Amino acid sequence: MLALIGKKIGMTQVFDETGRLSPATVIAVEANTVIGRKTEEKDGYNAVVLGYRDMKKSHVTKPYAGQFPEGIEPKKTVQEMREFSAPVEVGQALGVDLFNGTRFVDVIATSKGKGFQGVVKRWGFAGGRNTHGSKFHREPGSTGQSTYPHKTFKNMKLPGRMGRARVTVQNLKVLKVDAENGFIVIRGAVPGPRNCLVVVRSAVKKAK
Numbered sequence: 001m002l003a004l005i006g007k008k009i010g011m012t013q014v015f016d017e018t019g020r021l022s023p024a025t026v027i028a029v030e031a032n033t034v035i036g037r038k039t040e041e042k043d044g045y046n047a048v049v050l051g052y053r054d055m056k057k058s059h060v061t062k063p064y065a066g067q068f069p070e071g072i073e074p075k076k077t078v079q080e081m082r083e084f085s086a087p088v089e090v091g092q093a094l095g096v097d098l099f100n101g102t103r104f105v106d107v108i109a110t111s112k113g114k115g116f117q118g119v120v121k122r123w124g125f126a127g128g129r130n131t132h133g134s135k136f137h138r139e140p141g142s143t144g145q146s147t148y149p150h151k152t153f154k155n156m157k158l159p160g161r162m163g164r165a166r167v168t169v170q171n172l173k174v175l176k177v178d179a180e181n182g183f184i185v186i187r188g189a190v191p192g193p194r195n196c197l198v199v200v201r202s203a204v205k206k207a208k
Contacts, residue, residue: 002098003081003201004032005052006184008109010194014175014185024175025190027107027198029182031093033075035068048084050094051075052197077197085202097179104203105184106170109192113164123157167191171206 006029014024036049051068053076060074068074069090086098099105119125119140128136140159144152169191176185190198 001081001083001085001202001204002102003050003084003199004029004094004096004098005050005077005079006030006096006198006200008190008192008194008196008198009183011189012185014187022175022187023189025107025186025188027184027186027190027200029096029184029200031095033072034088034090034092034094035072035075035078036090037088038080045082046084047080047082048088049078049080052077052079079199081201095179096177096182096184099174099177099184099200099202100179102174102177102202104171104206105174105186106168106201106203107172107186107190107198108166108168108201109190109196109198111163111165111167111191112193114162116160117162118159119157122159122162125157171203 006027009026009028011023011025014022016022030053032050032052034048035051038045038047038049040046051072051074054073055076065074067078072091086094088094114121118138120127120138125138125140127138128134130137140157143156143158144150169188172190173187174184175187176183178184184200186200192198
């Protein structure tokens with residue numbers, strides 16, 4: 001598997017050779033630095049630890065800086081990428097050209113937060129009639145039993161916090177890899193607001 005940390009720039013439109021229009025998301029990928037490796041013998045699994053974007057020296061504490069090898073600046077974002085298939089070394093900088101030849105990717109990000117929402121918006125409930133005299137419009141309705149057991153069961157679809165969750169969108173087609181400017185253009189939408197951090201990895205359920 002190949003994976004990099006990037007930033008969502010926004011959406012645009014791309015025309016292919018036949019003139020067909022496709023919605024697309026542009027993701028900027030600055031250099032990802034390899035700051036460590038996990039091995040089966042020592043850690044029980046194989047992974048590559050990537051760091052993204054340098055931190056200000058005034059924001060770095062000694063305990064946080066201790067996880068970075070000598071000669072590597074502390075990074076704002078540190079993440080493990082398991083089963084990394086490309087041969088890399090500690091200190092190596094990885095760019096978006098890592099995805100050259102990759103046709104489909106998965107994108108992982110935190111979705112937009114929508115606050116506390118009712119059942120109509122959160123779960124798609126139809127609600128009641130909006131006619132005059134109706135006393136049931138957007139309420140969730142009954143949530144428990146009138147006889148034993150007197151309780152509300154787990155996993156009921158009720159009002160609550162909506163959004164701001166880790167979301168993975170799979171099998172998005174790669175339209176363009178611009179290694180010179182550090183951009184990757186992906187067909188379709190990607191979770192999260194503009195300028196949010198995303199993880200782009202080669203698709204795990206589709207051929208490259």
